[in-house]
Amino acid sequence: MADLQLDDVTKVFVEDDGNEITAVDEVSLAIDDGEFLVLVGPSGCGKSTTLRMVAGLETVSDGAIRLDGSVINDAKPAERDIAMVFQSYALYPHMTVRENMSFGLEESTSMPDEEITATVEDAATMLGIDDLLDRKPDDLSGGQQQRVALGRAIVRDPEVFLLDEPLSNLDAKLRAQMRTELQRLQEDLGVATIYVTHDQTEAMTMADKIAILNDGQLQQVGTPLECYHEPANLFVASFIGEPSMNFFDVSRDGETLVHDDFAYDLTPETASELGDHDELVLGIRPEDIELRSTQDDTHSYETFVDVVEPMGNENNVYLTFDADSTETFVATIDGLHHVEEGQSVIAHVPEDAIHIFDRASGTALRNRTLDTQTMPEPQL
Amino acid sequence: MDSLRNSIKRLNPLSASDSDFFESMPFWLPATALVLLFVYGAIGWNVIISFTGWSGLGQPDYTNFTLEMYRQMPSDPNFMASLRNTVALLVAFTGVSLVVGLGLALLVDRKIRFESTFRTIYLLPMALSFVVTAIFWSWMYASNGLIDTMLNGIGLGWLSQDWLGDPRFKLAAVIVALIWQFSGYCMIVYLAGLRSIPNDHYEAARIDGASTLKLYWRIIIPQLRSSTVGATVVLMVFALKAFDFIYVMFGTNPGRSADILAVTMYREAFSSSEWAYGAAIAVVLFALALTIIGPYAYTQYKRGAL
Known part of the structure; x- marks a missing residue:
């Protein structure tokens, strides 16, 4: 078991016409032994390229990748003691499940045949695919193929698992099931894992640590709750969370944030966190907005219900400040709390839940305060 | 309406x-x-x-049917020689063309420069008619032709032979020329097969620790099975029909060492006026073609491709 470290890793692709494209820009990350790191970001943000550099499928333009302290930039994929699960599973169609799973052991180790057979069968039993060993990949369902792909990685007993959007080809229900199963498997095996996805739900639910990438640059590394409650910048705030955070462009006037439709008074303590930044973005998570019937507070505003999306357990209510306006923001309320479209409601935006960002740089100047000053510890 | x-x-x-x-x-x-x-x-x-025994001038007699023509075949040394040559041509031409085509396809598939130029160059002979290739290669094989000149040029003059006259080399000379013409076709078929293998398979095999040789041998080439089958059928059918090639090179009587069934058939029917015997050889040729196409057509039908 080992820890993996990326130091200022950069990948520059040179196009045929000589144009240089920086796909990954000085990314530094550390994955401890047994840790589950999720690399998340929109399409084309460089997350897959980063993973492929760790796998040895792409060269590293600059920086260093260290496994257990030794640089592996130039090592061949086979020499890195890693195993990878591909988005397409990349199972060899002409081989049976058993052959698919033993291929890596046959090629990269000198393990005797009986031992390979035993290892493969153990892994297959663990994944519940022991009755499929003599089938070909084409005869398997998507979920079964997924398990075979995992099995192929597990038998290698690698130092690091690399998973490239492994669940994206499954239907929603199976995906949720495999998410839990993968997490349990990773905990049982205790192998450092890098998991690439564009799905922030996967990132939130599975990760010990999330690394958010955008345009090749690392935006934030932290636990899921840190990234959710204390986003480093506007991008992270908007990317993590569904429905995403509401943003309002505001200008600062003393201790008041002025928006076209409202003014938001700050306490002196909050205002002091903003430094000399004047052009700001006010952010509030949908679930932090409270809908009330009476206006009894300076942070309450009259709004109109535009659209209601009932989810069952909760309602997403799209609100406007003006009955005719199409600019909406969203509040998430309890599913049993009934609101009508067109109805006028009072939206309360509590000050301890607001985030304030510098508009030009996007940097978070002030994040919400949490009741417990530190991150919640797991309770037994 | x-x-x-x-x-x-x-x-x-x-x-x-x-x-x-x-x-x-x-x-x-x-x-x-x-x-x-x-x-x-x-x-x-x-x-x-x-089945009629029709020969010479005159009309076939459709009242008396006999298996005589087929009975004659095993004892006819000319027929047996051309059957042997046909099978040899079939096997050697098909086998070597596939191997050469696969080799070219693997090379061209490695994202080389001027890929499309190479592809065109290799495929071009396929577009020529057998007649053109035959004349072209008979010039190459002629004494003082290109091949002998080249051998002399690199100091291997002692290797030069009477390629088209010596019975030991005649059939081989034909096979080499045919391979030259058809390996480009095999390359295209294999290239299409290679392009349909996802890049992930190469990468997964590299991560699995396979060497380049093992990667191709165990992962890539086995996946080219349907390309191989398709190309084999086409090549074998062409090999059976290599008549025009040999006819242009040697005329109707290439001698036993280079005779193939198609030429024997033509000679029996149109030079010797042994119409029934020629027809019987044609039936054998047809049966050979059927045994090649039949299983292929059947498996394609089974897979729902027909």
Whole structure:
């Protein structure tokens, strides 16, 4: 078991016409032994390229990748003691499940045949695919193929698992099931894992640590709750969370944030966190907005219900400040709390839940305060 | 118009599918009739002639049928030699063309520069007719032709031979020329097969620790099975039909060492006027072609590809 470290890793692709494209820009990350790191970001943000550099499928333009302290930039994929699960599973169609799973052991180790057979069968039993060993990949369902792909990685007993959007080809229900199963498997095996996805739900639910990438640059590394409650910048705030955070462009006037439709008074303590930044973005998570019937507070505003999306357990209510306006923001309320479209409601935006960002740089100047000053510890 | 058709339909006791059959007739009947008459009709007539013993001037006698022609074959040294040559040509030409084509495809697939230029160069011989290739290669093989000149040029002059005269080299010379013409075709078929293998398989195999050799041997080439089968069928059929090539190079009598069934058939029928014997050889040739195509067509049908 080992820890993996990326130091200022950069990948520059040179196009045929000589144009240089920086796909990954000085990314530094550390994955401890047994840790589950999720690399998340929109399409084309460089997350897959980063993973492929760790796998040895792409060269590293600059920086260093260290496994257990030794640089592996130039090592061949086979020499890195890693195993990878591909988005397409990349199972060899002409081989049976058993052959698919033993291929890596046959090629990269000198393990005797009986031992390979035993290892493969153990892994297959663990994944519940022991009755499929003599089938070909084409005869398997998507979920079964997924398990075979995992099995192929597990038998290698690698130092690091690399998973490239492994669940994206499954239907929603199976995906949720495999998410839990993968997490349990990773905990049982205790192998450092890098998991690439564009799905922030996967990132939130599975990760010990999330690394958010955008345009090749690392935006934030932290636990899921840190990234959710204390986003480093506007991008992270908007990317993590569904429905995403509401943003309002505001200008600062003393201790008041002025928006076209409202003014938001700050306490002196909050205002002091903003430094000399004047052009700001006010952010509030949908679930932090409270809908009330009476206006009894300076942070309450009259709004109109535009659209209601009932989810069952909760309602997403799209609100406007003006009955005719199409600019909406969203509040998430309890599913049993009934609101009508067109109805006028009072939206309360509590000050301890607001985030304030510098508009030009996007940097978070002030994040919400949490009741417990530190991150919640797991309770037994 | 519609009411007219409806009243016809009412009068017509046939079911809807039967009426579809008749209504669509003008579209498929002419072509089907022509194919039936000129392809299957001709094959059938040829089979009948092979049972008649027709030879020389005069008309075939359709009243007396005999298997005599087929009985003669095993004891005819010319027939046996050309059967042997046909099989040798079939196997050697097909095998080597596939190997050369696969090799070229693997090289061209490695994202080389000027890929499309190479592809065109390799495929070009395929576009030439057998007649052109045959004349071209008979110049190459001639004494003081390109091959001998080249051998002399690199100091291997002692290797030069009478390629087209020596019975030991005749058939080999033909096979080499045919391989030159068809390996480009194999390359294209394999290239298409290679392009359909996802890049992930190469990468997964590299992560699995396979060397380049093992990668191709265990992962890539086994996945080219359907390309191989398809190309093999086409090549074998071409090999059976290599008549024009040998005819242009050697005329109707290439000698036993380079005789193939197609040439023997032509010679028996049109030079010796042994019409029935020629027809019988044609039937053997047809049977050979069927044994090659049959299993392929059957498996394709099973897979629902036909």
